[in-house]
Amino acid sequence: MRDSTEITPAVSREVHKVVAKIPHGKVAAYGQVAELSDIPGAAQEVGVIMSRVSSGQNLPCHRVVNKVGAMSPEYAFGGAERQRAMLEGEGVRFTSDGHIGMVRHTWSEFEQFSFL
């Protein structure tokens, strides 16, 4: 299929497509998005692609978080606080630690078909 996960416009579009279909109120890990984008093991590349996404892309990149439910440093989304506000506004429950309840909000590709 593909030998290396070179960040080509094609790959970027694939990632954008996956991110765009993350359900409202759910979050997905970088590695998960990477797999769904046919670039397994390239979680970091997903992060890079996210950082290169223009604001006009209208992509819910704030729904993409790392595996522990923690968000990027201050340089993303204009601050972690801001990202948290956006997610909470979508119905994502946060813990008092400032982390996402991953167990409850981590997106499963199966949830595309079964809403629960």
Added chain:
DNA sequence: CGCCTGACAGACT
């Protein structure tokens, strides 16, 4: 062409 960095992840403690 080698070395360092990074919006990451997994294993272990």
Added chain:
DNA sequence: TAGTCTGCCAGGC
């Protein structure tokens, strides 16, 4: 869950 170390992969210098 968090901290630490290692692994992975592509990009920048």
